[in-house]
Amino acid sequence: MTAMGRTAAVFAAVAVLLVAGCSSSGDEDAPVPQDSGRTGGQPDDRKVNxxxxxxLPSWNTDDYGSPQAGTYLRQIAATGARWVTFTPTWYQDRVTDSALRTTGETAGDDSLRHIIRLAHEAGLKTMLKPHVDLVKGGDRAEIRPRDPDAWFADYERFITHYARLAADTGVEQFAVGTELAGTSGEGGRWSRTIAAVRERYKGPLTYAANYDEYRSVPFWKDLDVIGIDAYWPLADKATTDPARLRQAWQPIAETLAAFSARQHRKILFTEAGYVSQRGSTTAPYSWTVSKRDGDAEQAAAYDALLAAFDGKSWWEGVCWWMWDDWPDSGETAKRLAYTPHGKPAEQVLRRWWAKPGSSGG
Structure with missing residues (x-):
């Protein structure tokens, strides 16, 4: 999901996962396959499904190094979360371009190392989920470079940079891409890119496919877990009825279960989220559904997702989009934004994630 001003009511855009993901084995307590470099608290030892x-996305170079970083991480951990995802972002001008670059909105490497260390000290596991966005706005899913060879060469430079950083900092999971539907059909090129990532990072890998993209991705066999940004519309009009929303999830869950079985991999919701606006469940991918308060609808949607997938053996869990914006960077008022912080949806998370042994727990 990208920032509203950068994509103007994005269509299921992320801003990514870290997938605050799980390992491909589904065991949250499996050893990290490389030195984590932690100096502080550890995640608790309870088994979860x-x-x-x-x-926690970043919109500016120094966000992750700001004084607010530690506060946000403590707040996230207090909900019962065990994972946090970070989203350093590079940019290209147009969907047909082949060159990627950093801008003033790209998280600085030092700030990224800083917040990964803080997360580990707060007892959180981490996922790095690098994003590509467009300087002048638009949907990253529409990126279709005129010169695919040049684009993939530059993309490999970008993604392996973060793979090395992830390895150096003990990041527990890594996403090789997010919502790049315009290129994800290029199976051979993506397989080579994934191989280059594996040379530098030895932990579990995923790719964060949009909910309308995942079935056409040809390279799941090269990854450890299937990542989906789960922005399925669940209703045709505003509703605060969790039972109705759970019912809407049922055919989706059946389709996902069958897909997981065919691919021999579990499915992680690398993103899911709802603005606290009336009608958010009709278009979960939009930052601008309405200007009317929708706290109750957001909370119902959180509850319905966790209830619909709780205990399903093929489901690896969810990484919610998103916690608070950084001071002075939010382009949507907090009361209407995706964050559950200080809203009824946060209490839903606390209830679910306090349940030992639950898939939200």
């Missing part, structure tokens, strides 16, 4: 995660 899936990931409990929250995304």
């Amino acid at each position: 899936g990931m409990r995660g929250m995304t």
Whole structure:
């Protein structure tokens, strides 16, 4: 999901996962396959059936190094979360371009190392989920470079940079891409890119496919877990009825279960989220559904997702989009934004994630 001003009511855009993900084995307590470099608290040892995660995106170079970083991480951990995802972002000008670059909105490497260390000290596992966005706004899913060879060469430079950083900092899971539907059909090129990532990072890998993209991704066999940004519309009009929303999830869950079985991999919701606006469940991917308060609808949607997937053996959990914006960077008022912080949806998370052994727990 990208920032509203950067994509103007994005269509299921992320801003990514870290997938605050799980390992491909589904065991939250499996050893990290490389030195984590932690110096502080550790995640608790309770067994859970899936990931409990929250995304903390960055919109500026020094966000992750700001004084607010530690506060946000403590707040996230207090919900019962065990994972946090970070989303360093590079940019290209147009969907047909082949060159990626950093901008003033790209998280600085030092700030990223800083917040990963703080997360580990707060007892949170981490996922790095690098994003590509467009300087002048638009949907990253529409990126279709005129020169695919040049684009993939530059993309490999970008993604392996973060793979090395992830390895150096003990990041527990890594996403090789997010919602790049315009290129994700290029199976051979993506397989080579994934191989280059594996040379540098030895932990579990995923790709965060949009909910309308995942079935056409040809390279799941190269990854450890299937990542989906789960922005399925669940209603044709505003509703605060969790039972109705759970019912809407049922055919989706059946389809996902069958897909997981065919691919021999579990499915992680690398993103899921709802603005606290009336009608958010009709278009979960939109930052601008309405200007009317929708706290109750957001809370119902959180509850319905966790109830619909709780205990399903093929489901690896969820990373919610997103925690608070950084001071002075939010383009949507907090009362209407995706964050559950200080809203009824946060209490829903606390109830679910306090349940030992639950997939939200």
